[in-house]
Amino acid sequence: MHIDIITVLPGLLEGPFSHSILKRAEEKGLAKVEIHDLRDYGIGKQKTVDGYAFGGGAGMVMMIEPIANCIESLKKLRDYDEIIYMTPDGETFNQSTANALSLKKNLIILCGHYKGVDERVRQIFITKEISIGDFVLSGGELPAALVTDAIIRLLPGVLNDETSALTDSFQDGLLAPPVFTRPADYAGWKVPEVLLSGHAAKIESWRFDQSVRRTHERRPDLMNDGISKERDDNNIEQNDN
Structure with a gap:
């Protein structure tokens, strides 16, 4: 380019x-x-x-x-x-x-x-x-x-991990989910257990739910028409449990 x-x-x-x-x-x-x-x-x-x-x-x-x-x-x-x-x-x-x-x-x-x-x-x-x-x-x-x-930054080969740009905010119409790194426990503030589980499907589901929740709360104008309000509410309710 x-x-x-x-x-x-x-x-x-x-x-x-x-x-x-x-x-x-x-x-x-x-x-x-x-x-x-x-x-x-x-x-x-x-x-x-x-x-x-x-x-x-x-x-x-x-x-x-x-x-x-x-x-x-x-x-x-x-x-x-x-x-x-x-x-x-x-x-x-x-x-x-x-x-x-x-x-x-x-x-x-x-x-x-x-x-x-x-x-x-x-x-x-x-x-x-x-x-x-x-x-x-x-x-x-x-x-x-x-x-x-x-x-x-979107050009192939520019980022060390090319999949990184695909998971940025707005790429799928949603804000990106929360991210965490070491230590897993800082002064009693702990990383969500699902991220430490090693269970890829559960982690992906948690991240999607968090993206929907964050977008619903912070940028409701971005909510994808394909994601119904009922599903938004269900995701938020599940994360509260």
Whole structure:
């Protein structure tokens, strides 16, 4: 996978991609993330990338010319599956979107800034618009890093245990169950006995019940239509016994 990120603040993205899983993915040759400074494509001696909004109003707007020049330059190198714009009014990013994007080969992510981009950029170039939530940040750099992390960790071979990503929260529409490690007894706080039993079927059943219970309590909006409220209540009642 090749991900090109276009930004006016490349320094904000240097840290996230030089450590941990993202660095490992690049070292293994499984993914490549390139950061492109939009000012390299700026207009005139000042390398201008923004201008005042037509019609007046506060704030600057990212100009179409630098963005178009950058995107067209990249498109000469490879074919892109999606050109993504990070914006508060895009579709809310979730695990399903991450799963779908992890199957792509080449992506461009454009980081919004100031009051956003000239609308013509969205009309001409952008194929997908993504938001990470109903709030506004100073720019799209941190959201782009989050989206990139969520995508790359799903690529086969990136995680040491490839089944780990399949048991994360949201993969099956539920939150992940509680997890425990050593010691089995800490100051009287004990690990549930079923997890120490070695009985795989019982452990799997306990984990599913706990996922349903946790999702029901914390994120009822996520409850899968295929899991009836009656089953939710039964699971919760069983765990209380």
